[in-house]
Each structure stands twice: as structure tokens, then as C-alpha cells.
Amino acid sequence: MHGNRRQKGISTILVSVFMIAVIIVGLGAVSWGLNVQNKQGQVIKERTVIETDLNRERIELRDVSVVGSKFNMTLVNTGMLPVKIVRAWVTNTTDTNGWHKQYDNLNKLINPGGALTNFGQDLPLIAKTDKSYEIKVVTERGTTAIFKIAGGSDAKLHVRLMASQATIPTGQRITITMLVMHNNTLADAVVNIEPETLNITPNPGGSLNTATLVGSVNPAKYSSIIYGSTRSFTWVYEINGQNNTQFNVQGQLKESKSNIASVDFYTRTVSFASSDYATNAGVLWLNYTTFQFTQDTGQWKTGWDLAANKNTTLKIDFINNNKTHALWVSKFSAFVFDRVGTANDYAFYITNITNPGTPDPTITAYTCPNPAPNDYCLKINSSDAGNNKVTVHFGAKNEQTTELNKIGPINRYQGYILMFGKFCPQNDPKSCNGIQYGQNLPFIAIEVV
DSSP: OHHHHHHHHHHHHHHHHHHHHHHHHHHHHHHHHHHHHHHHHHHHHHHHHHHHHHHTOOEEEEEEEEETTEEEEEEEEOSSSOEEEEEEEEEEOSSTTOOEEEEEEEEEEEOTTOEEEEETTTSSOOOOTTSOEEEEEEETTOOEEEEEEEOTTSSOBEEEEEESOSEEETTOEEEEEEEEEOOOTTOSEEEEEOBOOOEEEEESOSTTSEEEEEEEEESSOEEEEETTOEEEEEEEEEEEOOTTOEEEEEEOBGGGOBOOEEEEEEEEOOEETTEEHHHHTOOEEEEEEEEEEESSSSSOBOSSEEOTTSEEEEEEEEEEOOSSEEEEEOTTOEEEEEETTSSOEEEEEEESEEEOOSSOOEEEOSOOOSSSOSOOOEEEOOTTTSOOEEEEEEEESSTTOOOBEEOOSSEEEEEEEEEEEEEEETTSOTTOOOEEEEEEEEEEEEEEO
């Protein structure tokens, strides 16, 4: 009896010890599992943070040129984190056996919203404007940005020629504009943009029909053009021609970097009050590429999309092509927008000046009481006098007031400018009795959003 009780007690102890061991092992397994799970969670969290940081890095190319046979690039950090460029590869993509070079330990830091200028100037690399390159930069976190820079004929640009008017009185000056548009997806930038000399052919030909270049092309060239942007070149010619002479203008960029563009204009011999129109009247031209507006951002903006129902002011450059007479601009001049499909229109009258601001810009009324009259405040010089380009501001709701006008509801609008004034000899004061002049200048389309 005692022996059985002793064996039963030992069995109970063994079972208890075994259960304790099982519990200890189980708790250890659970603890190990939780530890592994925590470590996995930490790894996933760290990986997520790294991937998020990578997604928040963004580097863009804003400008590029070749200076001293070396690249001179401006890189902008448009992401949310500071980036450090540690490595770069440059590949010549033009030549059949194009070279490939690697540069390490660059350590170029760019803060968010900041720019890195002169990138490439300190690299031991000879760059040529007639070659194309692929440039790859790598950040410390591993983000890669690739930029394709084209030269020669590797990336064609689209050019368009425009004449400041379709018909011109003989003896007047005409402005030819070449617009260069970069919409070729093969390159982020094209370097060394320079136009060929324009080819102007009159029909019929002969010594009576001539186009004489005044000055030179402006500007002479651009160091580069970035994808999605536009550049422009202008030429001024003095035109002499018989009535109804056609002048054909053709132009392109050097190094076969563009298509060949063409535009026509015609000469007219016009009599005005028993005098030669070319001597006494004149004509205005506006450079629509200078059009800018400001609303509530405190800065001038370009483009064709304006915000609806906000106080708005606008500005644009005018050129007086009259050789001998200055134009004194009247208070009745206005920038008018007609709403497409409805009868609504919105007139923005001329102002002296505009100051961008928030929440609204401010304007100075178009007034100049002394000496009389309280009008004709703005003078645009004759072309012979020089400085015949003036920036004109529009924004008043009524003539000679400081009350701002607003663009109307959401819609599309067609815009034009009504310019009133008088032509007087260049050195006459604003009280002169000149030739009354008015011109409707067709402009652009906008969309109000």
C-alpha cells in the first residue's frame, strides 16, 4: 500500500514537472514569435519609410547651357526632402561608339525648393553643342533622375513665323516673329538655339520692292530650350513695295534643328488726307508673348487660364512702327474679353501701373492733369526715336479709376484690345493737335476656370 502511494506521488510530480516544462517552452515560443513579429514589423516600417522618402524625392532640369566646353546645368529640388547627389553618369548618344563616363563622390546638396547651379562645370568632361547626351544623377537615397540633352539634328523643334500685320503701307516697318516650341519627347532640353537669316522674297521682284533689315535679330540666340517651353526671335524690316506686292518670308533654326516655316504679307499704297499714309499715320503692333496677368497670387503669371470672378489686371508690350510720329494713348483704350456663346463682355481700361498683391492687386488711375489735358498720359515713341516699345497696363473697371474689374464666370473668352490715341510729331507735347487714331488689335483666347 505504501509503495503504491509513493509511486503515485512520484508520477504526480513528474507530470507537474512536465507540464511546467511545456508551459515554459510554450511561453518561450510565444515570446520568440512575438519578437520575430516585432522585428518583421520594424523592417516593414523602415522599408515603408525608405520607399516613402524615395517617392518624395524629385529633381527637375530647369536650364542648361554649354559654357567653356562644359555643361552648366541648373537642377531644382521640387520634392519634399533635402537631396544629396552622390553620383552621375554621362553618355554620348550621338556617336555610334558613344562614350560613357561615371563620376562618384559628388556630394551636391539641394534643399526642398532650392536649386543647384553650374552643375557639370567641375566635371572633367568636354561637352559639344552638336552632340546629344544622356545624364543620369543618383541621390544618396538611391533616387535616379535622367535628363536627355540634344544638340545637332537629334531632336527637331517646331518653329512658326508670324508677321505683325497681313498688309503694310509701303515705307513702314514690319516685325517678323519666330516662335520656337519644344514639344519633342526625345529630349528634355535642346542646346544652342540660333536662327538662320530670314529669306524674304517679293513677288513681283525688282528694285521697287525691298525689305531692309533694321538692326539685327533679337536675341541673337538662346543657350537652350526646355521641354514644354517656347522661345521667340524678332526681326524688324523696313518695307517698300508697289501696291499689292506679296512678300514671302521663310526661316528655320541653324544645324537643322527645326522645320522650315513660312509666312506672307502684302504692301499697300494708301493715301490719307492728301498725304502719304506711311509718313503720317503709322500702325501699332503688340507682342502677345509678353502677355501676363495678376489676380490674388501677388505675382505676374503667363498662360491662358485665369480664375473666375477675381479682381484681375493685365499687361502686354506695344511697339509703335511709325517712323516719325509718336502715339499719345487715350483713356478710352481698353482690353476687352467677349464671352463665347453669350452677349457678356468685360472691359479692362488702361491704367498707369499695376502692383501685384494679395488678396488683390492695386492700380494707379490713368491720370496726368498737368499739363492739360488730363489724358494722353502714355507716350509711345516713333521708331526713329528708339525706345518705341512700351508695356501697357489694363485693369480699371471704368476710365481713369482705381476700381478693379473682374473676369466673369467660368467659360472661354476671346480677347482683343481697342487702342485709341493720336499721332503727333515725336517732339510735340501731349497737347498737340495730332491725327486721331484707333486700332483694334486681335489678341488671344483665354479660359476662365
